[in-house]
Amino acid sequence: MPCDCFARPGAPTQSTGPMIKLSNLSKTYGSGPGAVQALKTIDLEVPEGAIHGVIGLSGAGKSTLIRCVNLLERPTTGSVRVDGQELTELSGAALNQARHQIGMIFQHFNLLSSRSVYANVALPLELMGVNKTEIRERVAPLLDLVGLADKRDQYPSQLSGGQKQRVAIARALASRPKVLLCDEATSALDPHTTGAILDLLQDINRRLGLTILLITHEMEVVKRICHRVGLISGGELVEEAEVGDFFTAPRTELGRHFLNDFLQLEPPAALVERLEPAPGAHTHPVVRLAFGGDAVSTPLISRLARECGIDVSILEAKVESIQERTLGLMIAELIGGAEETARAIAYLETHDLDVEVLGHVQRDA
Numbered sequence: 001m002p003c004d005c006f007a008r009p010g011a012p013t014q015s016t017g018p019m020i021k022l023s024n025l026s027k028t029y030g031s032g033p034g035a036v037q038a039l040k041t042i043d044l045e046v047p048e049g050a051i052h053g054v055i056g057l058s059g060a061g062k063s064t065l066i067r068c069v070n071l072l073e074r075p076t077t078g079s080v081r082v083d084g085q086e087l088t089e090l091s092g093a094a095l096n097q098a099r100h101q102i103g104m105i106f107q108h109f110n111l112l113s114s115r116s117v118y119a120n121v122a123l124p125l126e127l128m129g130v131n132k133t134e135i136r137e138r139v140a141p142l143l144d145l146v147g148l149a150d151k152r153d154q155y156p157s158q159l160s161g162g163q164k165q166r167v168a169i170a171r172a173l174a175s176r177p178k179v180l181l182c183d184e185a186t187s188a189l190d191p192h193t194t195g196a197i198l199d200l201l202q203d204i205n206r207r208l209g210l211t212i213l214l215i216t217h218e219m220e221v222v223k224r225i226c227h228r229v230g231l232i233s234g235g236e237l238v239e240e241a242e243v244g245d246f247f248t249a250p251r252t253e254l255g256r257h258f259l260n261d262f263l264q265l266e267p268p269a270a271l272v273e274r275l276e277p278a279p280g281a282h283t284h285p286v287v288r289l290a291f292g293g294d295a296v297s298t299p300l301i302s303r304l305a306r307e308c309g310i311d312v313s314i315l316e317a318k319v320e321s322i323q324e325r326t327l328g329l330m331i332a333e334l335i336g337g338a339e340e341t342a343r344a345i346a347y348l349e350t351h352d353l354d355v356e357v358l359g360h361v362q363r364d365a
């Protein structure tokens with residue numbers, strides 16, 4: 001439930017559609033032979049109140065994408081609608097006004113070193129022409145919200161990285177935005193501080209009903225606070241899903257790469273050396289299984305062995321909690337004849353498990 005003290009008087013939601021809607025968005029840097037097409041026909045919708053992550057490798061186009069949402073980068077083609085308003089048609093004062101609805105935080109905080117914590121948070125309000133009394137009334141609860149009321153007169157050089165990011169968050173919220181953009185906001189922080197900042201962002205999302213779009217290269221960030229996630233590669237959104245679905249059944253090779261990297265569930269090295277890509281006359285498959293929902297609490301493996309007439313040798317297994325969902329992961333050898341193991345894989349697939357055949361090993365080896 002949004003908190004009253006951060007309400008946006010006179011600024012009701014203009015649209016009943018998504019809070020952020022990017023349509024057919026492309027961005028090319030430069031021209032001629034050296035041109036770089038950083039974004040290619042991106043379509044993305046973020047509903048009001050959602051936390052939406054975009055993950056990708058370095059150079060995939062994440063920063064360009066998020067900077068197009070507030071027109072820090074002007075897209076080459078396409079549409080950017082925030083709360084129903086088309087931003088690409090705006091410039092000058094009208095664009096500045098629209099940007100009050102969109103706060104942003106950065107990897108390196110971007111605080112002004114010559115200004116105190118209080119003055120950094122007050123800055124956007126000064127630029128908006130808010131009077132001093134109102135600024136005082138608005139900054140104090142923001143510092144409370146981010147847990148820095150006792151640091152109001154300190155300077156950025158006297159703060160830790162996590163505290164600097166808290167100041168940046170308070171500053172981003174000063175104009176009472178509807179959207180918060182987070183550009184690798186925790187990448188410069190240690191894991192403990194990252195957790196605390198992500199908790200704060202989640203708390204703000206819940207208390208203020210703020211829509212958050214974040215970009216990251218860290219699955220941990222997605223796992224911890226995002227509702228939905230998009231995967232970007234070569235400037236294209238190649239996959240988009242609910243976070244629970246993405247972690248249980250990524251649909252692309254790159255999605256699997258991110259997941260495996262995060263889970264670090266790899267077959268033992270000795271087995272990898274024996275893996276062959278194609279089945280042979282005397283091989284059996286090695287599979288990686290990911291399962292969520294009811295499958296986690298069902299004795300599927302013993303049923304599989306019984307019903308398909310195979311043996312199952314479990315090589316690695318773990319259970320992860322992804323927000324409210326449980327994800328089971330396993331690497332196993334399915335030991336049996338070609339027909340039986342093919343039937344076993346089909347059986348697993350019909351029970352909503354994500355099955356990846358990693359390769360095949362000689363039965364007698």
Ligand SMILES: Nc1ncnc2c1ncn2[C@@H]1O[C@H](COP(=O)(O)OP(=O)(O)OP(=O)(O)O)[C@@H](O)[C@H]1O
Binds near residue numbers: 036037038057058065
């Ligand atoms: N101002 C620019 N001029 C020219 N090319 C650019 C510019 N900014 C980014 N690029 C190029 O656009 C592509 C996407 O860059 P972008 O910074 O959006 O990727 P990213 O996913 O955020 O990468 P990283 O995680 O390394 O920050 C890259 O090939 C990059 O070199």
